Amino acid sequence: MSSTAPSAPASGEAPKVSKISEAVIRIAGNSQDGIQAIGGFLARLAGRSEQEVMTFMTIPSTISGGPSIFQVRIGSGEVLSAGDEADVLLCFYQHSYEGHINSLRKGGIVLFDADHVTPKPEFEKDYRHVGVKISSLTVEAIGGTAKDKGKNIFSLGLVARMFDLNITKLEKLISERFAGKDESIVKNALAAFHAGYGYSFGSLTDLFQFTESQQQGRTQVVMNGNEALAYGLIAAGVRFGAGYPITPWSDIMEALRRELPKYGGMFIQCEDEIASAAMALGASYAGRVAVTGSSGPGIALKMECLGWGIMAEVPLIVVDIQRGGPSTGMPTNVEQSDLNIACYGSHGDAPRVVLAPSNVEDCFYTAIEAVNIATKYNVPVFILSDQAIATRIEAFPEPDLQKVWQDITPDLSPVQDHKPYDLSAANGYVKRIVPGTKIASGKYPVATGLEHDEMGHPTGSPKLHAQMTAKRRKKLQVLAAEVGTPKIYGPPEGNVLLVGWGSTEGPIREAVDRARGAGDSVSGLNIRHISPLPNGLENIFSGFNHVLVVEMNDEGLYGYGQLAAMLRARFCDPKIRAINKVDGLTYKVKDILDRMKAMLNAKA
Amino acid sequence: MQMSTQTLPSEAAQTPVAVNPTVAERKGLTKKELAADHPTWCPGCGDFSVLALYFKLLEKRKLHQDQFVSISGIGCSSRFPYFVQAHGAHFIHGRALPFATGIALSRPDQHVFAFSGDGDAFSIGGNHFSHTARKNVNMSLVVMDNQVYGLTKKQTSPTSPLGFKSKTDGWGAVDHPINPLKQAISMGATFVARTTSTNPNHVLAMMEQAMDHNGFSFIQCLSECVEFYEGAFDSANPRKGGVFNEVPKEHDVTDEFAAYQLASTPFPGHFGVFYKVNRPTKNEKEAEIIAKHRAKVGEAKDWQILQKTFDRLK
Ligand SMILES: Cc1ncc(C[n+]2csc(CCOP(=O)(O)OP(=O)(O)O)c2C)c(N)n1
Ligand code: SF4
Ligand SMILES: [Mg+2]
Numbered sequence: 001m002s003s004t005a006p007s008a009p010a011s012g013e014a015p016k017v018s019k020i021s022e023a024v025i026r027i028a029g030n031s032q033d034g035i036q037a038i039g040g041f042l043a044r045l046a047g048r049s050e051q052e053v054m055t056f057m058t059i060p061s062t063i064s065g066g067p068s069i070f071q072v073r074i075g076s077g078e079v080l081s082a083g084d085e086a087d088v089l090l091c092f093y094q095h096s097y098e099g100h101i102n103s104l105r106k107g108g109i110v111l112f113d114a115d116h117v118t119p120k121p122e123f124e125k126d127y128r129h130v131g132v133k134i135s136s137l138t139v140e141a142i143g144g145t146a147k148d149k150g151k152n153i154f155s156l157g158l159v160a161r162m163f164d165l166n167i168t169k170l171e172k173l174i175s176e177r178f179a180g181k182d183e184s185i186v187k188n189a190l191a192a193f194h195a196g197y198g199y200s201f202g203s204l205t206d207l208f209q210f211t212e213s214q215q216q217g218r219t220q221v222v223m224n225g226n227e228a229l230a231y232g233l234i235a236a237g238v239r240f241g242a243g244y245p246i247t248p249w250s251d252i253m254e255a256l257r258r259e260l261p262k263y264g265g266m267f268i269q270c271e272d273e274i275a276s277a278a279m280a281l282g283a284s285y286a287g288r289v290a291v292t293g294s295s296g297p298g299i300a301l302k303m304e305c306l307g308w309g310i311m312a313e314v315p316l317i318v319v320d321i322q323r324g325g326p327s328t329g330m331p332t333n334v335e336q337s338d339l340n341i342a343c344y345g346s347h348g349d350a351p352r353v354v355l356a357p358s359n360v361e362d363c364f365y366t367a368i369e370a371v372n373i374a375t376k377y378n379v380p381v382f383i384l385s386d387q388a389i390a391t392r393i394e395a396f397p398e399p400d401l402q403k404v405w406q407d408i409t410p411d412l413s414p415v416q417d418h419k420p421y422d423l424s425a426a427n428g429y430v431k432r433i434v435p436g437t438k439i440a441s442g443k444y445p446v447a448t449g450l451e452h453d454e455m456g457h458p459t460g461s462p463k464l465h466a467q468m469t470a471k472r473r474k475k476l477q478v479l480a481a482e483v484g485t486p487k488i489y490g491p492p493e494g495n496v497l498l499v500g501w502g503s504t505e506g507p508i509r510e511a512v513d514r515a516r517g518a519g520d521s522v523s524g525l526n527i528r529h530i531s532p533l534p535n536g537l538e539n540i541f542s543g544f545n546h547v548l549v550v551e552m553n554d555e556g557l558y559g560y561g562q563l564a565a566m567l568r569a570r571f572c573d574p575k576i577r578a579i580n581k582v583d584g585l586t587y588k589v590k591d592i593l594d595r596m597k598a599m600l601n602a603k604a
Numbered sequence: 605m606q607m608s609t610q611t612l613p614s615e616a617a618q619t620p621v622a623v624n625p626t627v628a629e630r631k632g633l634t635k636k637e638l639a640a641d642h643p644t645w646c647p648g649c650g651d652f653s654v655l656a657l658y659f660k661l662l663e664k665r666k667l668h669q670d671q672f673v674s675i676s677g678i679g680c681s682s683r684f685p686y687f688v689q690a691h692g693a694h695f696i697h698g699r700a701l702p703f704a705t706g707i708a709l710s711r712p713d714q715h716v717f718a719f720s721g722d723g724d725a726f727s728i729g730g731n732h733f734s735h736t737a738r739k740n741v742n743m744s745l746v747v748m749d750n751q752v753y754g755l756t757k758k759q760t761s762p763t764s765p766l767g768f769k770s771k772t773d774g775w776g777a778v779d780h781p782i783n784p785l786k787q788a789i790s791m792g793a794t795f796v797a798r799t800t801s802t803n804p805n806h807v808l809a810m811m812e813q814a815m816d817h818n819g820f821s822f823i824q825c826l827s828e829c830v831e832f833y834e835g836a837f838d839s840a841n842p843r844k845g846g847v848f849n850e851v852p853k854e855h856d857v858t859d860e861f862a863a864y865q866l867a868s869t870p871f872p873g874h875f876g877v878f879y880k881v882n883r884p885t886k887n888e889k890e891a892e893i894i895a896k897h898r899a900k901v902g903e904a905k906d907w908q909i910l911q912k913t914f915d916r917l918k
Contacts, residue, residue: 221917221918262897262900266710271734274702275701278702281695287710312693401908438670443689444691447694448694449694449695457640
């Protein structure tokens with residue numbers, strides 16, 4: 001919590017009020033306590049208050065519930081990660097207290113439910129302890145016997161008091177949330193909230209106030225990465241999808257199943273992931289590009305279909321919400337270990353497109369970009385998201401929907417002639433002609449997985465195989481030139497360039513800021529286009545002494561993570577080295593800086 | 605049937621094929637117009653006759669190239685789409701049905717015909733066979749059952765009879781064969797028929813009924829592999845001294861148990877429609893869901909629907 005200007009101490013008993021520009025609040029309890037709801041309210045409030053916000057949560061991997069946390073970082077300036085350390089830990093049980101006290105910065109505040117938590121002397125010297133009988137006060141406020149109901153909203157009130165949050169906006173959020181339900185539910189929720197808000201901390205704790213946001217006047221939407229991806233696909237014009245449930249991909253299929261009918265589309269739950277990929281390909285073949293997706297093992301099952309899409313030059317969107325692998329692996333933890341399968345999975349020489357969104361907002365726009373690339377280049381496109389972006393909530397400027405909205409209805413007007421695999425096509429691709437189209441020449445195309453001639457008829461000709469293989473490659477080389485070189489974060493020359501992809505962008509940027517603040521020469525680079533890589537990366541790398549690729553995957557047999565290995569193979573540059581980890585958690589800024597320093601020192 | 609105007613290209617969606625006057629007036633395509641590559645099948649292969657009758661069907665029913673697609677998996681039989689001068693796709697082994705489902709659901713203006721082999725449909729694609737039947741997707745599937753793997757040269761197939769000597773069972777097949785009719789019936793298929801490529805009129809009749817059926821229609825078509833299982837179906841061919849027993853006139857095609865029982869008759873069994881019922885198709889169910897949702901959004905433009913959702917996410 002970075003204090004800027006503590007206000008003058010108020011007179012009498014009133015607690016001190018400090019101005020802060022941001023705060024990290026961690027809420028720890030059990031999953032059934034509704035702690036996600038507290039986090040959700042805080043994130044929404046930040047969104048409506050023109051502040052930036054990022055959340056982080058853990059889901060117990062068992063359905064019966066269990067320990068769970070929700071961390072919210074709210075800031076008046078830029079918020080790039082969920083925060084290394086919490087300023088406030090709100091904990092409901094002894095296990096949440098003992099399990100998470102280490103995530104609190106020294107001097108931070110533990111706000112605990114005095115009905116369930118007994119403070120430990122060894123912690124009391126390092127952290128400010130504020131005990132409130134949350135459980136019993138909630139029962140007192142709303143009456144009844146509902147034991148744990150409402151204590152999350154009571155706690156929200158406490159937090160609102162502590163941080164002087166906008167009460168009117170919160171009341172509105174609470175009413176909206178429970179709107180449509182029984183009136184007594186809204187009443188009870190507001191009663192719990194007011195009881196929490198009215199609690200008098202006395203001199204127990206300081207109070208805080210956020211400084212004015214630097215992002216005045218922007219309208220924000222608040223959602224998680226999976227929602228942003230699903231809505232991005234809809235805005236892009238996708239109207240058909242097929243999938244099979246698996247965490248953390250399921251949210252997307254559930255959202256599309258629920259939402260697509262409003263737009264005249266449909267999402268089909270299939271018998272397995274192979275059928276899903278096949279069905280989406282069928283719909284793509286029949287008209288507009290369709291989506292399939294999965295996580296972990298389900299991605300492995302889609303590989304043969306993917307190869308068909310590449311060979312037959314039929315577009316497809318494959319969403320991969322990465323989780324820890326291999327096999328069933330770590331279903332509810334984050335990892336970036338699917339880069340290889342996304343880029344190289346399936347047999348044969350099978351070039352495809354792989355895009356990696358770097359934050360929640362980017363999920364929305366990447367979905368649109370993916371659809372447009374797939375449609376233009378007649379190629380399957382992977383969207384490599386991960387469990388961390390999928391589940392974290394961010395506030396971002398509301399997209400101009402009318403402007404980004406796309407209609408990708410296929411054109412069925414008759415054509416004179418059509419060669420689906422025209423070798424003379426300038427950039428290696430042609431406009432696809434779909435079923436229902438009359439072709440005057442009377443010669444119709446077959447979409448095929450066999451090597452083929454220009455009409456799609458099978459061939460065993462070595463020459464045609466070489467030409468067609470080159471065609472499938474060349475169109476992506478054209479794409480590589482089109483996507484543009486990514487922007488460097490920080491100066492274009494210096495000692496260290498931290499390279500990342502996907503969800504590590506935020507922590508890497510924050511690491512760059514912090515390192516530069518300490519006088520170190522560090523810049524950052526996020527690569528969104530993983531395959532094909534954009535042109536011009538070598539020029540960027542040449543400006544630095546060290547290129548360190550930060551990834552949430554293993555260093556592999558030869559000492560490099562999956563992107564690092566690809567970049568080394570691509571550029572043969574020994575200064576490209578790797579920082580890896582596979583603990584199932586996102587990078588803390590401090591982790592990145594410590595690892596970077598260790599590498600630089602080891603070399604010296 | 606209620607069509608989803610949003611998943612469809614515009615005009616095609618508005619005018620159901622059958623009532624389009626310009627379509628009704630045109631003549632059927634001739635075999636010459638429909639033939640593409642010369643089939644690569646072995647001389648005498650039963651699949652030739654299935655192809656010839658498909659051409660007959662298209663001609664007789666005046667289906668033009670903008671009205672249908674031919675889809676297949678992998679196998680000798682699955683080479684089918686290359687031989688038809690029309691839109692088509694040769695997909696991967698075993699997955700023709702989900703691929704065809706993607707077309708059938710997003711393009712209700714198209715007749716979707718899937719062609720498959722016994723290995724393709726009942727082994728590697730066995731689960732898709734069950735689920736497409738259960739979902740009652742509006743399309744037709746013709747499985748050219750030769751009771752052997754033809755393309756990969758004589759391995760045991762899921763319909764190979766016990767004792768059939770293949771390269772993978774030199775001593776004779778030991779695994780109990782699948783009865784595709786029984787499987788289809790038990791999985792909820794709404795049209796189940798059996799025919800044999802040596803009886804052209806019967807094949808055409810089954811194809812016509814399958815095409816007219818609203819829902820998933822499945823035809824098991826015995827189709828001899830002269831290369832690797834010669835004479836397999838002689839006992840069903842009167843010209844080879846066998847008997848061609850039609851489904852008894854008194855059989856009630858809506859009686860699931862009777863159909864199941866009839867399908868249990870030992871080889872050569874019966875030929876004809878075993879089971880035919882009407883149940884809402886997947887296409888209709890999805891169209892219903894869409895219609896309900898579209899009614900709720902009223903006159904809003906599509907982007908405004910998402911705008912409304914975003915307004916709730918503020
Ligand atoms: C995933 C996969 N496994 C195996 C094969 C090899 N393969 C091609 S066709 C076939 C079996 C064909 O038998 P069937 O489906 O009965 O068709 P037929 O050739 O008899 O018409 C096999 C095993 C393949 N193409 N793909
Ligand atoms: S191998 Fe058998 S199934 Fe294949 S084409 Fe020859 S006869 Fe027909
Ligand atoms: Mg066969």
